[in-house]
Amino acid sequence: MGIGEIFQRYFIDPIRYNQGYNVVNTLTYAIILGLAALGVYKVLKKLGIKYDNAFFRALIPYMILGAFGRALTDATIIPRTYLTVTPGIYFLVFAITFSALLITHKFFEDWRKVFLYFGWTLVGGEVLLLLFNLDKVSFNFEVLKYFIPFASLALAVVYLLSKRIRLVRENSYLFYAHFYDATTTFVGVDFLGYWEQHVLPRYLMSLTGTAAVMYLLKFSVLIVALYLMEELQESESEKELMDFIKMVMFILGFAPGTRNLLRMLMGV
Numbered sequence: 001m002g003i004g005e006i007f008q009r010y011f012i013d014p015i016r017y018n019q020g021y022n023v024v025n026t027l028t029y030a031i032i033l034g035l036a037a038l039g040v041y042k043v044l045k046k047l048g049i050k051y052d053n054a055f056f057r058a059l060i061p062y063m064i065l066g067a068f069g070r071a072l073t074d075a076t077i078i079p080r081t082y083l084t085v086t087p088g089i090y091f092l093v094f095a096i097t098f099s100a101l102l103i104t105h106k107f108f109e110d111w112r113k114v115f116l117y118f119g120w121t122l123v124g125g126e127v128l129l130l131l132f133n134l135d136k137v138s139f140n141f142e143v144l145k146y147f148i149p150f151a152s153l154a155l156a157v158v159y160l161l162s163k164r165i166r167l168v169r170e171n172s173y174l175f176y177a178h179f180y181d182a183t184t185t186f187v188g189v190d191f192l193g194y195w196e197q198h199v200l201p202r203y204l205m206s207l208t209g210t211a212a213v214m215y216l217l218k219f220s221v222l223i224v225a226l227y228l229m230e231e232l233q234e235s236e237s238e239k240e241l242m243d244f245i246k247m248v249m250f251i252l253g254f255a256p257g258t259r260n261l262l263r264m265l266m267g268v
Contacts, residue, residue, distance in 0.1 A: 020197035061119030066093035067258035181257030182214035
């Protein structure tokens with residue numbers, strides 16, 4: 001099998017035919033994500049941008065931007081292309097976010113506020129796009145009948161775990177984000193007939209017969225990752241890198257969870 005055939009089979013066809021992820025493209029995208037995150041970290045450090053609460057809040061609308069855009073694509077409001085489905089939409093939203101960050105940082109003194117408002121403006125554009133295409137969606141608020149109680153229970157579990165486990169307590173926002181994501185997957189797969197696109201979760205679901213296994217998977221991965229990060233951290237500069245990685249980890253939980261929830265609410 002030549003390189004072209006491999007690329008077609010493992011990267012193009014899964015997007016074209018909505019086949020989900022496979023081992024090859026999953027590992028490749030993970031490597032790309034890691035290298036991109038490291039590159040962004042170095043650029044931001046060179047610019048002197050700190051990962052404080054204001055910066056974190058300013059990123060929220062861009063996370064929603066990608067999640068909302070992906071849901072609008074599922075609803076056929078935005079055309080389905082390689083840049084409007086996963087993983088292409090991650091590259092697109094990253095390009096928009098990083099460009100906006102660099103431009104606002106260069107030309108505005110209060111750049112965080114401008115960066116934040118620009119992000120919410122883009123999200124507002126997506127809301128308008130939805131309002132102009134309401135005929136293409138069939139809202140399904142029955143989703144909330146399942147989501148609200150299970151999400152409340154999941155968040156309560158995180159709260160209780162934070163009382164007993166230091167790593168959970170010190171990084172509770174990560175567990176809240178990923179348990180939120182796990183809840184949307186659990187509700188969608190077990191109650192509403194959706195299917196899981198990712199390789200490992202899909203395997204574990206077939207093994208256990210329920211998407212509730214996502215909670216255990218999320219918890220295990222986070223605990224191991226946070227433990228290793230803590231062991232590897234030896235200096236203040238490394239702490240900055242670990243904080244940046246945690247921000248990326250939050251995005252990887254919050255954004256997919258929001259996309260799942262929006263998609264289910266839009267009935268697509």
